Amino acid sequence: MTSPSARLDALPFGxxxxxxxxxxxxxxxxxxxxxxxxSFIIAALxxxxxxxxxxxxxxxxxxxxxMAIGASIGGxxxxxxxxxxxxxxxLLIYGIATGASALVGGVGALLILRFFVGLGLGSELPxxxxxxxxxxxxxxxxxxxxxxxxxxxxxxxASAVIGYFVVPLENGWRWAFALGAVPAVYAIIVxxxxxxxxxWLESRGRTAEAEKVVAEFAGARAAAEPASAxxxxxxxVGIRALFQDGLAPRTVALWVVWFCVNFSYYGAFIWIPSIxxxxxxxxxxxxxxxxxITLAQLPxxxxxxxxxxxWGRRATLSTFLVGSAVAAILFGSAGExxxxxxxxxLLSFFNLGAWGSLYAVSPETYPTAVRATGAGWAAGxxxxxxxIAPLFTxxxxxxxxxxxxxxxxxxxFVIAAASAWGLGDLRGxxxxxxxxx
Numbered sequence: 001m002t003s004p005s006a007r008l009d010a011l012p013f014g015x016x017x018x019x020x021x022x023x024x025x026x027x028x029x030x031x032x033x034x035x036x037x038x039s040f041i042i043a044a045l046x047x048x049x050x051x052x053x054x055x056x057x058x059x060x061x062x063x064x065x066x067m068a069i070g071a072s073i074g075g076x077x078x079x080x081x082x083x084x085x086x087x088x089x090x091l092l093i094y095g096i097a098t099g100a101s102a103l104v105g106g107v108g109a110l111l112i113l114r115f116f117v118g119l120g121l122g123s124e125l126p127x128x129x130x131x132x133x134x135x136x137x138x139x140x141x142x143x144x145x146x147x148x149x150x151x152x153x154x155x156x157x158a159s160a161v162i163g164y165f166v167v168p169l170e171n172g173w174r175w176a177f178a179l180g181a182v183p184a185v186y187a188i189i190v191x192x193x194x195x196x197x198x199x200w201l202e203s204r205g206r207t208a209e210a211e212k213v214v215a216e217f218a219g220a221r222a223a224a225e226p227a228s229a230x231x232x233x234x235x236x237v238g239i240r241a242l243f244q245d246g247l248a249p250r251t252v253a254l255w256v257v258w259f260c261v262n263f264s265y266y267g268a269f270i271w272i273p274s275i276x277x278x279x280x281x282x283x284x285x286x287x288x289x290x291x292x293i294t295l296a297q298l299p300x301x302x303x304x305x306x307x308x309x310x311w312g313r314r315a316t317l318s319t320f321l322v323g324s325a326v327a328a329i330l331f332g333s334a335g336e337x338x339x340x341x342x343x344x345x346l347l348s349f350f351n352l353g354a355w356g357s358l359y360a361v362s363p364e365t366y367p368t369a370v371r372a373t374g375a376g377w378a379a380g381x382x383x384x385x386x387x388i389a390p391l392f393t394x395x396x397x398x399x400x401x402x403x404x405x406x407x408x409x410x411x412x413f414v415i416a417a418a419s420a421w422g423l424g425d426l427r428g429x430x431x432x433x434x435x436x437x
Contacts, residue, residue, distance in 0.1 A: 004210040005199050008217065009138040009430045016217045020135050021144060023194050024128045025151035027091055030183045031121050032155025033162075034098050036294075037180060038063065038114075040163030040287060041173045043273045047283070048173075053394035055107060060270050060390035062111045066118025068383030074123025075130075075376015076238070079369065083131040083197045084190070086372075087124060091187035094120025099181025102174040117180075122383060126362070126375035133363040134199040134371070135217075138430045142308040145363070146356035150301035153294070153352060160291035163273070168284055199431065203368040239377055241370045250365050251374070253422030258382030260416035261321070261358060264328065264409035265351055267389030272344070274394075275402060289340060296345035297352040304353035308360055312427045314420050317357035321417035323350030325410040332406025354416075364426040371431075 011017075042056040051059075070090070078086040097116035104110045129145055136144040162179060166172045198217075201210035242251045272293065276286035300320070307316045327347035334340045366374035396405045 003432075004202050004207065004214040005432055006430070008135065008198055008214050009432075011137055011214075011217055013137060013140060013144075014217065014219070017135060017137075017144075020132060020194060021148060023190060024087070024132050025148050027087065027124060027183065027186060027190060028128055028148060029151040029155035029158070030091070030180075030186060031094075031124060032152040033159045034094065034117060034121060034155075034180045034183075035063075036156040036159025037162060037167075037176050039270045039273055039290075040159065040167045041176060042270075043277060043283060043286070044167050044173045046274070049107070051107070053398070054391075056274075057391045057394050059107070059110060059114060060266075061387045063114040063118035063121070064266070064383050064386040064390070066115040066120075067122030068118075068380045068387065070119040070122030070124075070380075071126055071376045071383055072380035073376075075126050075372040075374070075379075077123075078127045078130065078372035078376070079200075083127055083134070083200055083372065084194055087127050087131060087194075088187045088190045090120045090124035090127065091183045091190060092120070094118075094124070095181050095184030095187060098177055099184065101180070102177035118383075122379065123376075125359075126379045127372055129359045130363040130372045130375050131197055133360075134197045134368070134431065139428065140309060141364075141431075142313060142357075142360040142427060143305045145360035146301060146305040146308055149352075149356035149359045150298065150305065152355070153297035153301055156297060157291070157294050160287070160294045164284070164287040164291050167287070199368050238370075239373065242366070242374050242377060247366065247374075249422060250424055251378075253419045254362060254365055254374075254378045255381040256419040257317075257358060257416045257423070258362075258378045259385045260412040260419070261351075261354060262382035263385035263389045263392075264324070264412045264416075265355070266386040267393045268328065268331075268347065268406065268409055269351075270390050271393045271397075275397070276340070278397070289337075289344070292341055293344035293348050296348040300349035300351070300353035301356050303349075304356040308357055309427060313357060313361040313364070313425045314423055317354060317361060317423075318417040318420040320350050320354035320357060321413050321420065324354055325413035325417070327351075328406045328410040328413060332403045332409075361423055361425075364431065365424060368431065 038060055042059055045051055046056050074086055074090060094117045097113045097120065101110060101113045104113065129148060132148045133141060133145050162176050166176050195213045198210040198213040201213065273286045273290050276289055277283060304316055304320060324347060327343055327350050331343040331347050334343050362375045362378055363371050393405060
C-alpha cells in the first residue's frame with residue numbers, strides 16, 4: 001500500500017491545496033506589510049522625533065535580531081510540535097506587538113516591541129514555506145512556493161499604499177502600526193481552519209492522522225481512525241542533523257545564499273524611501289516612487305514561478321540573482337527620475353524573483369524530520385545579515401553616497417548566484433527522495 005505522502009504527491013491541485021496556499025499566503029502578506037511599513041515609518045519618525053540615522057538604523061535592525069532568533073527557534077519547534085500550531089502562534093505574537101507599537105511614546109519602548117515583532121515574524125516565514133511545500137503536488141511544488149512568496153509583494157504593496165496615504169497624516173505612523181494588529185485576529189482563523197502537514201504526521205508515526213488528511217484532500221471518505229494509532233519514536237531534530245548524512249555542503253551553500261540576499265535586499269529596500277528623501281524629494285514623492293518600484297515585484301514572482309519548473313531551482317535562482325546585481329549597480333548611479341523608477345523596478349523585479357526561488361529550494365534541501373529546522377536556520381543566518389545591513393547603509397551613504405553602496409550590494413548578489421549552484425535541485429522529484437537517501 002502506498003504511503004500517505006506518495007498519494008499526496010500524485011493528487012491534482014484542488015480546492016484544499018488552494019486553501020492551504022491562500023491561508024498561508026495571507027499570513028505571508030501580512031508579514032510583508034509589517035516589514036514594509038517600518039521603511040516608511042522610520043522616514044516619518046526621523047523627521048517627527050528628530051532621530052539620527054544611527055537610531056533609525058537600530059529601530060530597523062532590532063526587528064531583525066528578533067527575526068534571527070525566531071527563525072532558528074521556530075523551525076525547531078515546527079519539527080517537534082507541528083507546522084500549523086507554530087504558524088498560528090507566531091502570527092499572534094507579532095500581530096499583538098505591532099498593534100502595541102502604535103501606543104509608544106519613545107524610542108526605548110519601540111525597540112522592545114520591534115524585537116517581539118521580529119521574533120514572531122522570523123518564526124513564521126520558514127514554517128509557512130515548509131508547510132506549503134509539504135502539501136504541494138510534486139510536479140508544481142516549486143511553482144506553488146514561489147506563488148506563496150508572491151504574497152509578499154501584495155503585502156509590501158499594501159505597506160507602500162499605507163505609507164503613501166496614511167503615514168504622512170498627523171499621527172499617521174501610529175495608525176499604520178495599528179493596522180499591523182490584523183494578524184492577531186487572523187491567527188485564530190489559521191489555527192482552526194488549516195490541517196496539520198500529512199508528511200510531518202507520517203514522520204512522527206501518526207499514520208492514521210496522515211491518512212485522514214490525505215483522504216480529505218483526495219475527496220474520499222476517511223477511514224475510521226483506530227482507537228490507538230501506533231506512534232513511532234520521535235526522530236531527533238537539531239542543528240547537528242543539518243551537517244550529517246551528506247547535508248553539510250548544501251547547508252553551507254544555502255546559508256551563504258541566505259546571508260547575501262538578506263544583506264542586499266534589506267540594505268537597499270528598507271532605506272529606499274530615506275535615500276530618495278536625502279536626494280531632495282519630499283516625503284510624499286519618495287513614498288510615491290517607492291510604491292511604483294514595489295509594484296514590479298509581482299511580475300518578478302510570476303516569471304520566477306514559471307521558470308522554476310522549466311529551468312529548475314538553481315538556474316532560476318542564479319539568473320535572478322545576477323539580474324539583481326546588474327540592476328543594483330544601475331540604480332545606485334541613477335540620477336534622473338526615469339532612471340530611479342526604471343532601475344528601481346528592475347531591482348525589485350529580479351530581487352523578488354530570486355526570493356521566490358530561494359524559498360522554494362530551502363525546504364527541498366532537507367528530509368522531513370529536519371525540514372523546518374533547516375529552513376529556519378538558513379533564514380536565521382540570513383537575518384544576521386539583515387541586522388547588519390540597515391546599520392551599514394546609513395553609514396556607507398554618509399561616507400561614499402549611493403553609488404558605492406549599491407556596488408557592494410551587487411557583489412553580495414554575485415556571491416549568492418555562485419553559491420546557488422551548490423544547492424540540490426528536486427524539480428520533478430518528490431520530497432521523500434531525501435527521506436530515503
